[in-house]
Amino acid sequence: MKLAADRILSLLLLGLAAFVAVQAWQLEVPFSYDPVGPKAFPLILAGLLAVLAVVLFVRPGAGGEWPTGALLLRLLFTMAVLGLYAALFINLGFLVTTALVSIVIAWLFGAGPLKAVVGGLLLAVGSYLLFTYGLGISLPTGSWIEPLLGSN
Amino acid sequence: MFDFLIQGFGVALTPLNLGLAFLGALLGTLFGALPGIGPINGIAILMPLAYTLGLPAESALILLAGIYTGSEYGGRMSSILLNVPGDAGAVMTTLDGHPLAKKGLAGPALGLSAVSSFIGATVAIIGLTLFAPLLAIVAVKFGPAEFFALMIFAFASMSAMMGKDPLKTLIGAVLGVLISTVGVDSGTGVLRFTFDMPELYDGIDFVVMIIGLFAVSEILLMLEHAFRHDQDGEMAPIGRVMVKMSEVLYCKWAILRSSVIGFVIGVLPGTGASVASAVAYTTEKRISDHDNSFGTGNMRGLAAPEAANNASAAGSFVPMLTLGIPGSGTTAILLGALMLYNINPGPMMFREQPVVVGGLIASLYIGNVMLLLLNLPLAGVFARVLQVPRWLLVPSVAILAFVGVYQLHSDLMAIYLMLVIGVFGYLLRKFGFSLAPVVLGFVLGGLMEENLRRALSISGGDAGILFQSSLSIGLWIAAALVVLVPMFAGKLKAKFLPAAKAS
Numbered sequence: 001m002k003l004a005a006d007r008i009l010s011l012l013l014l015g016l017a018a019f020v021a022v023q024a025w026q027l028e029v030p031f032s033y034d035p036v037g038p039k040a041f042p043l044i045l046a047g048l049l050a051v052l053a054v055v056l057f058v059r060p061g062a063g064g065e066w067p068t069g070a071l072l073l074r075l076l077f078t079m080a081v082l083g084l085y086a087a088l089f090i091n092l093g094f095l096v097t098t099a100l101v102s103i104v105i106a107w108l109f110g111a112g113p114l115k116a117v118v119g120g121l122l123l124a125v126g127s128y129l130l131f132t133y134g135l136g137i138s139l140p141t142g143s144w145i146e147p148l149l150g151s152n
Numbered sequence: 153m154f155d156f157l158i159q160g161f162g163v164a165l166t167p168l169n170l171g172l173a174f175l176g177a178l179l180g181t182l183f184g185a186l187p188g189i190g191p192i193n194g195i196a197i198l199m200p201l202a203y204t205l206g207l208p209a210e211s212a213l214i215l216l217a218g219i220y221t222g223s224e225y226g227g228r229m230s231s232i233l234l235n236v237p238g239d240a241g242a243v244m245t246t247l248d249g250h251p252l253a254k255k256g257l258a259g260p261a262l263g264l265s266a267v268s269s270f271i272g273a274t275v276a277i278i279g280l281t282l283f284a285p286l287l288a289i290v291a292v293k294f295g296p297a298e299f300f301a302l303m304i305f306a307f308a309s310m311s312a313m314m315g316k317d318p319l320k321t322l323i324g325a326v327l328g329v330l331i332s333t334v335g336v337d338s339g340t341g342v343l344r345f346t347f348d349m350p351e352l353y354d355g356i357d358f359v360v361m362i363i364g365l366f367a368v369s370e371i372l373l374m375l376e377h378a379f380r381h382d383q384d385g386e387m388a389p390i391g392r393v394m395v396k397m398s399e400v401l402y403c404k405w406a407i408l409r410s411s412v413i414g415f416v417i418g419v420l421p422g423t424g425a426s427v428a429s430a431v432a433y434t435t436e437k438r439i440s441d442h443d444n445s446f447g448t449g450n451m452r453g454l455a456a457p458e459a460a461n462n463a464s465a466a467g468s469f470v471p472m473l474t475l476g477i478p479g480s481g482t483t484a485i486l487l488g489a490l491m492l493y494n495i496n497p498g499p500m501m502f503r504e505q506p507v508v509v510g511g512l513i514a515s516l517y518i519g520n521v522m523l524l525l526l527n528l529p530l531a532g533v534f535a536r537v538l539q540v541p542r543w544l545l546v547p548s549v550a551i552l553a554f555v556g557v558y559q560l561h562s563d564l565m566a567i568y569l570m571l572v573i574g575v576f577g578y579l580l581r582k583f584g585f586s587l588a589p590v591v592l593g594f595v596l597g598g599l600m601e602e603n604l605r606r607a608l609s610i611s612g613g614d615a616g617i618l619f620q621s622s623l624s625i626g627l628w629i630a631a632a633l634v635v636l637v638p639m640f641a642g643k644l645k646a647k648f649l650p651a652a653k654a655s
Contacts, residue, residue: 009583014321020330020345027342034605035613036345038337041601047332052323061317064582069399071379075372079575082368082550086567089554098554105371109378111543119544127551135204137559 005063006056011142013053078108093142099124155578156502157281158514160510164518169214169511172207173519175637176218177526182654184226185537186545188240189370189446189506192482193587196366196548197490200556207494210511216470216486216510216521221273224425224465225523228265228458229535229536233384233388235260240586241425241461244433248453255449262531263395264451268407270524272459275411276466277516280473283419284513286501287474291499296606297618299499301627305602306421308631310589312638315632320337324585328593329600331356338598339605351565356477358488358569359560367553368574368593373581374546390532402605403455406436414460418467423586425461425481466516473509488595498599549605573647613654 024042067075085101103120111119133136162170202212232249235459245265253263294302311321328596334345335355346352400407410432417428435458437446446453468479477495477584478484487497495505504510557570576586604618611617616638619625 002225005356005583021300023345026655027344029340029342032607034339034607036608040341041604044335045326045333046228048268049323049326049330050320052326055160055166056319056323059319061320061584064584066582071376074375074379078372078375079228079571082371082571082574083568085550085554086564086571088563089558089567101550104525105547105550106543108375109541109543111541116543123544123547123551127435127548127555130557135201137204137555 005066006060010053010057010060013056014047017046017050017053031101073119074108078105081105090140091143093145094139095124095128098127154281154285156285156506156510157514158510159506160512160514161513163210163507164214167203169211169515170518172211172215173218173515174522176220176521177222177225177522178213180219180224181220181226181523181526181534181538184223184238185209185229185534186226186540189545189549191220192239192485193366194223194226194372195219195482195485196362196411197552197556199362199485200560202489202557203359203492203557204371209490209495209505210508213486213490213492213508213512214515214519215440216489216517218477219484220387220518221465221480221519222523225266225527226271226534226537228269228461229262229531230538232261232265232454233390233535233538234516240425241429241464242274243426244429244457245454245461247433248448248450249455251310251447251449252451252454256389256450258388259531260399261451262390263528264399264403264455265526266531267395267400268403268410268455268459268529269462270520271407271412272414272461272463273466273516273520273523275408275459276415276463277520279419279512280466280470281413281513283470283476284509288499288532289503290563291474291502292582295500295621296603296610298621299475299602299622299625300603300607300618301624301631302475302477302594303603305627305631306471306592306596309420309588309634310592311425312634320585321589322585324580324587324589325593328590328595329378329581329597330593331361331497331590331600332399332594332597338602349536349565351563351569355598356569356573356594357561357566358492360557360566361573362485362488363553363556364570364573364590365590366494367578368507369550369569369581369587371546371553372574372578374542378542384622390535392530397626399451403452404441404455405458406452409439410436411458411463413466414463418462418479420465421471421475421477421479423464424468424482428460428464428467429457432456454485456529469516472497473512475499476501476599478592481586481591483589484592490593491644500621502628 017130020042024039027039029037029039081104085097087096099120102123103116106116107118128139131139180194183189183198184191195216199216202215207215218509226618227242228235228245230238231245232253233632236244237243237246237249249261249265307325311318330411334352336353337344343353375560413435414433417431431455433456436452470485471477471479472483472487476499478487490497495508554567557566580587580590607617621626
């Protein structure tokens with residue numbers, strides 16, 4: 001198992017090198033005075049990467065500790081939360097999404113429910129004030145809030 | 153010859169730029185001190201701020217450079233007080249710094265490291281002032297072929313000297329260069345690796361790349377850290393805050409020697425603080441550790457890596473400002489930031505942008521004094537930052553990352569791309585890669601290809617041009633030497649000094 005991580009990495013890199021090479025090879029190049037063109041450099045890189053990957057396969061280092069089980073779930077969950085944050089960022093607005101995400105992350109990092117809620121709300125409001133009034137950044141207010149404010 | 157410096161002080165002493173230097177120093181110290189953040193992450197997270205404020209190029213660079221040097225100051229806090237190095241460059245600081253703190257000398261240790269950092273940085277900034285114009289004269293002779301050879305040299309010296317795993321350093325650099333090829337090919341207008349996504353036509357945005365790679369992956373790593381219940385050590389009480397003059401004098405030669413070592417290593421393209429502090433520490437141990445007290449809380453063992461650390465930070469500006477080749481991962485980020493202002497790094501930068509270069513160097517002098525004044529009396533206050541709980545810190549990092557990317561692009565795709573790159577960065581770090589070579593490759597990749605192609609179009613496709621001038625031949629030989637010498641030196645050492653390790 002210890003050696004496996006770098007071997008898997010090496011195979012992934014070989015795959016990547018092959019993919020890059022094929023993609024680069026298929027580029028259609030219009031006539032130009034440039035003797036090298038856009039293909040050569042990626043091809044050289046793909047070749048270099050392939051060589052390095054082979055060396056890595058032959059001489060793998062010690063693999064690190066990889067997340068499994070509950071930790072892996074938490075990592076995936078965190079990425080899902082961040083993905084949702086991105087997806088809702090504009091429509092729901094900065095304040096609401098940031099508060100929700102901060103509460104969830106705080107809870108993931110072991111804060112109690114009360115701490116998480118208070119901390120998350122404070123972070124959202126505080127950073128909103130800092131960014132909007134301190135730095136003059138316009139953050140999304142959210143499309144749901146506009147009808148409430150009346151049309152203008 | 154030093155017109156640029158006079159001009160530079162004119163720029164750096166305007167109220168706006170003075171304020172920014174101070175802000176940078178303060179923010180840098182705070183972020184460098186945050187647990188798990190460290191200098192390079194601090195810069196990555198705070199970088200979008202410089203654009204948000206709508207600053208001109210030289211002011212943005214002054215702010216970022218302040219953050220950079222400030223975070224080197226802040227990074228030592230967790231090393232000394234918690235025995236947790238904020239980045240690779242701070243590892244050596246823990247060796248004697250933390251034992252000192254355990255002896256109840258945390259305050260003097262912090263003070264001593266601030267003074268050593270100040271001296272190291274000052275020596276290096278003076279070196280930068282003297283050497284940069286000289287190098288800039290040589291730099292004018294660089295054509296595309298020489299520039300290409302120089303970049304090869306940068307990657308070679310980085311892989312030879314950085315990190316424990318040269319192979320992964322090289323792979324990381326190649327990956328970085330590959331990522332830089334995404335987008336429209338500037339030579340022919342052909343789209344490369346864009347997969348019909350218009351968002352990728354302009355290539356992967358620098359800010360998106362850096363924030364994803366560092367900030368997002370850091371969130372995941374911190375989660376892992378918290379889950380495994382790796383408790384940070386008990387924080388040592390600070391105690392007496394000021395360092396005594398006698399203690400500084402005890403270390404004076406250690407500090408001066410290490411400053412020079414740090415500067416020289418910082419100047420070498422591709423090698424940064426981690427190498428400098430390690431070399432300085434081992435050198436100092438060899439020279440002045442008579443009673444074998446290094447590692448148990450010897451003041452010299454703390455002063456040496458701290459001086460070298462900061463000297464190399466300033467030294468790494470030399471290749472960046474004169475040749476356009478960053479001396480470290482962090483300066484690679486600074487260089488990328490400059491490129492967003494349409495300032496082309498390269499041998500001509502020193503001539504074409506005297507205001508930016510001079511202003512930056514002058515602000516390093518000013519910022520360094522500010523940092524000493526901030527850090528000596530306020531060490532205890534900054535140390536509080538170490539106790540910021542992660543459940544508040546991590547959402548803050550996420551917010552900064554999202555706002556940073558959003559305010560530049562107002563575009564969901566950019567945020568998704570940032571998250572994807574974040575996962576990529578996390579995987580790289582789990583596989584034992586250091587991110588600095590990836591950044592270096594990403595920043596230099598475009599220039600590398602451009603110069604290679606320009607050289608070959610001058611010669612009509614004949615690769616011989618790459619090895620024609622004595623300058624480029626010298627660079628190729630130097631590149632070969634930095635890779636080969638350590639390999640053979642290691643073998644020779646193992647052959648003749650089998651007992652060296654045991655002692």
